Amino acid sequence: FFFIYLLHTMFWLLATLLSLTDAYVLKSLNRLEGLRRGFQPSMQTTSDFKTGLTIEFEGSAWKVTEFLHVKPGKGSAFVRSKLKNLESGNVLEKTWKAGESITVAQVDKEDMTFSYNDGDDMVFMNMETYEEERIPRADIGKAEFISDEMQLQVLKWQGKAIDVQVPNTVTLLVTETEPGAKGNTAQGRAEKPATLETGAVINVPIFISEGTLIKIDTDTRKYLGRVND
Secondary structure, three states: OHHHHHHHHHHHHHHHHHHHHHHHHHHHHHHHHHHHHHOOOEEEEHHHOOOOOEEEEOOEEEEEEEEEEEOOOOOOOEEEEEEEEOOOOOEEEEEEEOOOEEEEOOEEEEEEEEEEEEOOEEEEEOOOOOOEEEEEHHHOOOHHHOOOOOEEEEEEEOOEEEEEEOOOEEEEEEEEOOOOOOOEEEOOEEEEEEEEOOOOEEEEEOOOOOOOEEEEEOOOOEEEEEOOO
């Protein structure tokens, strides 16, 4: 009788253990599935197009560089777009149906510092791990406004660095401009070309001199003012 009772107890303990194990495994699988879904690219439509948006198309990451919503007098509305492949650099002109679904790429951001130029590449460093990322200068939007040791966010897709997020406003030094030169009149004020420390050339007011720190809108390439203003 005691032996039968012992076997019964052992079977009950084993069944309980298996039940708990199954519940833990199922819970873990559900958690992993939730995480996997959380990292899936989000689905949007062509109505969400904006310049600089990164989408997944035909197995690659593409940046929207231009787009135009067209609504003809007859027929269905559509969207013309120009896309840049962030891996190969190839440019594609594609027409979409209005409201057509698109896949927004899951892009990760990593804080890094611009370190140096190496040929056609710009090299960025993670100041905590000292790991470097190289990105072709031609693939970086607004590369002309990146100065030495500027802190930026490097964009990564599937672990590969594909672009850099340059701030909408930056402060740069004027390294070359003609003193008191006559310039073009734009919106009622005289302007002249000025070369910045990064090599970019923009128009500035005629009173700006070499050695002046100025603020620039990197989207419009417009002078915003002197730092001390």
